[in-house]
Amino acid sequence: MSIDLTEETITDAVQQTFEGCTNERVREVFVTLVQHLHDFAREVRLTSEEWFTAVDFLERVGRISTPTRQEFVLLSDILGLSVLVDQINHGNGSATDSTLLGPFYVEGRPRAENGADISGGVAGMPLFFSGTVVDQDGRPVVGADVDTWHSDSEGFYDVQQADKLHGEPAMRALLDTDDDGRFWYRSIVPRYYPVPTDGPCGEILRAAGRSPMRPEHIHFWLHAEGYEPLVTMLFRGDDPYLERDAVFGAKRSLVADFVQHEAGETAPHGTVMSEPFQTVEWTFTLAPARG
Structure with missing residues (x-):
């Protein structure tokens, strides 16, 4: 009926x-x-008024979304749905923990050689990252694609400052692991930042009296034949927002040491640095592909 x-x-x-x-x-x-x-x-x-308000809210989420501003992703993030779906689908045992993709991943990132400076010329304290990708038996995964991206030293991604950067990508790249499963690059130290609050999602955060802040982190998306893709982040352990991530994505298992070095010390690429810099090392473990 x-x-x-x-x-x-x-x-x-x-x-x-x-x-x-x-x-x-x-x-x-x-x-x-x-x-x-x-x-x-x-x-x-x-109520009918609340229904109209909700429909208007979703319409505004759609209108503000662009290829580089994914407000629907942010809505899923701040409501905890993104992390919940990740937890449901990626309980991967001894593999590296996964977490959110976030709204700032974009296609068209440049492919870079290992050791390249991927900062795009953006000013900031130099950061030298060295990663190794292995399987669950500790064997190197050769030829894995590694997407990486992060904010600048003021907490902004390249897509948030397209005019300033003349539309050029910065602080993001696609690299490949070598015969030892290694990849490495130079960039700048990122910083904690607020999620965008100038759109409909900001209204939710303000209404709830919630902080919009995300702790300092670096994003990674790893792909390799025969393995499950891994979307993850690494977080600074002493970040003031680690315990209250606005999108619930921080995990203690993904806390890395951002080691501070002073001017006059030798960087991983062998050059004596004339300014302070930081280094991060991490081993990523991939789970075998399902079925």
């Missing part, structure tokens, strides 16, 4: 419309979604 529906019968009526769906998983997801969505509306006694 699809007429004269009541608060009690509408849910079943909508769910029945998916009975002809030939994709079992699609049917399961939508039938369950309708159940929870309707139960939510009944539980909170959602």
